[in-house]
Amino acid sequence: MKSEYVIRTRGLTRYFGARPAVYELDLEVPRGGVFAFLGRNGSGKSTVIRMLLGLLQPTRGAGEILGCDIRAPTPEIRGRIGYLTEEHQLYRWMSVQECERFQSRFYPRWNERIFRGVIDHFGLKAGARVKNLSRGERAGLCLGLTLAPDPELLILDDPALGLDPVARRSLVESMIQLTRQSDRTIFFSTHQLDDMERVADYVAVLDQGVLRACCPLDSFRENVRQVQLRFSGTPPKLPKIPGLLQAVRTDRAIRIICVHYDETVDGVLQSLNPTELEISEIRLEDALISYLGRHGEKSFILPETVQP
Amino acid sequence: MNLNITITTGSTTPIYKQITEQVRHAAATGRLTVADQLPSVRALAEELVLNPNTVARAYADLAREGLIESRPGRGVFVIQKRKVFRREEGRRRLEPLIDTLIGEAMAMDFTPDQLLEAFENKLSEWKYEEWSSSKR
Numbered sequence: 001m002k003s004e005y006v007i008r009t010r011g012l013t014r015y016f017g018a019r020p021a022v023y024e025l026d027l028e029v030p031r032g033g034v035f036a037f038l039g040r041n042g043s044g045k046s047t048v049i050r051m052l053l054g055l056l057q058p059t060r061g062a063g064e065i066l067g068c069d070i071r072a073p074t075p076e077i078r079g080r081i082g083y084l085t086e087e088h089q090l091y092r093w094m095s096v097q098e099c100e101r102f103q104s105r106f107y108p109r110w111n112e113r114i115f116r117g118v119i120d121h122f123g124l125k126a127g128a129r130v131k132n133l134s135r136g137e138r139a140g141l142c143l144g145l146t147l148a149p150d151p152e153l154l155i156l157d158d159p160a161l162g163l164d165p166v167a168r169r170s171l172v173e174s175m176i177q178l179t180r181q182s183d184r185t186i187f188f189s190t191h192q193l194d195d196m197e198r199v200a201d202y203v204a205v206l207d208q209g210v211l212r213a214c215c216p217l218d219s220f221r222e223n224v225r226q227v228q229l230r231f232s233g234t235p236p237k238l239p240k241i242p243g244l245l246q247a248v249r250t251d252r253a254i255r256i257i258c259v260h261y262d263e264t265v266d267g268v269l270q271s272l273n274p275t276e277l278e279i280s281e282i283r284l285e286d287a288l289i290s291y292l293g294r295h296g297e298k299s300f301i302l303p304e305t306v307q308p
Numbered sequence: 309m310n311l312n313i314t315i316t317t318g319s320t321t322p323i324y325k326q327i328t329e330q331v332r333h334a335a336a337t338g339r340l341t342v343a344d345q346l347p348s349v350r351a352l353a354e355e356l357v358l359n360p361n362t363v364a365r366a367y368a369d370l371a372r373e374g375l376i377e378s379r380p381g382r383g384v385f386v387i388q389k390r391k392v393f394r395r396e397e398g399r400r401r402l403e404p405l406i407d408t409l410i411g412e413a414m415a416m417d418f419t420p421d422q423l424l425e426a427f428e429n430k431l432s433e434w435k436y437e438e439w440s441s442s443k444r
Contacts, residue, residue, distance in 0.1 A: 176354060176360070194318055195317075198357055198358050201361055218322060218365075281320045282320060283318055283319065284318065285318055
């Protein structure tokens with residue numbers, strides 16, 4: 001029976017020298033759907049991806065990918081995973097067609113129709129040389145090479161990096177095309193929140209090697225709330241508020257951003273006797289920035305099952 | 309039939325809500341009428357470049373409200389709009405919207421009479437009989 005999760009890690013940790021690049025990661029990626037992996041530069045996203053693929057050994061902790069131990073993925077498992085790196089590594093002297101012929105030899109399940117579909121979508125000619133391609137075209141070629149083996153799990157490491165808006169849109173469209181098969185999973189890291197908002201079902205946020213959130217995208221957004229408190233005089237000192245991410249004080253008001261706004265938080269805020277208390281929704285980008293910024297206390301939105 | 313839904317990313321309104329709001333608006337203004345067919349989840353998702361699950365969620369919400377109905381094998385259709393909220397609940401949701409309207413109008417130096425007039429003019433453009441058929 002196929003597992004419910006295509007990726008699952010427990011306490012996955014990797015040190016580089018004395019510095020933990022990834023610390024105690026409990027990550028669960030459900031089968032089917034699109035999973036976005038967010039975090040600042042250097043937060044450890046690529047390190048996680050490389051460990052998942054068996055390209056880097058963890059210092060400690062465990063993980064499974066398609067039911068196989070990440071420390072020793074079998075060639076059969078590797079064949080079911082598509083991996084697109086940030087660098088778009090290709091042989092510069094090859095033509096698009098030669099790249100395909102070369103790559104297809106490694107995969108028993110090569111689907112030429114998928115390859116043609118993707119490169120047409122990116123407007124690539126079969127005879128074009130890699131060295132003459134733009135960055136967006138190289139990305140399209142790499143995506144075609146990655147998708148043609150019809151992978152069960154697609155892992156994309158910052159696929160939108162350096163792409164112009166047209167190439168980025170082609171990339172997003174290709175990802176949506178892929179969801180036609182409901183058992184396919186896409187796991188991708190990105191900084192492009194607009195694209196992410198269009199395609200992601202789930203989101204995980206990594207901050208300095210630590211997982212800060214892992215949930216459906218809608219829950220992430222619904223969990224983060226902005227509250228505006230107005231006062232007739234100088235605002236009082238803020239007491240301890242569970243889940244506070246950010247607080248900004250002005251002459252007559254305090255604006256806070258917090259996770260898990262509930263009766264407890266409401267009670268605390270009401271006890272400050274504001275003349276007005278207004279709760280509003282927040283843009284995804286603001287939610288993420290307040291999450292990764294250095295204000296307020298750190299909080300967690302994690303599924304129940306992985307809460308410590 | 310062209311729905312003309314436009315999606316804004318980076319908004320405070322989640323994408324599925326942008327879809328439900330625009331379909332509701334189209335139904336309320338008569339651009340969509342009973343028995344009109346909507347695009348399939350997959351077709352709308354590809355047209356708007358969205359995850360199909362987002363469109364599915366919007367359609368599910370609209371179906372729950374009784375605005376649309378999915379007929380297996382045939383498609384998604386607009387059906388008679390039924391009562392959505394209890395009267396008090398509806399009023400609770402309506403009030404903040406009216407506050408916003410009045411606040412904005414005051415900031416633009418409209419007098420109450422001018423605001424009323426503008427409001428009545430706009431109201432007459434909407435097909436009131438159609439949405440009043442659900443007597444509350």
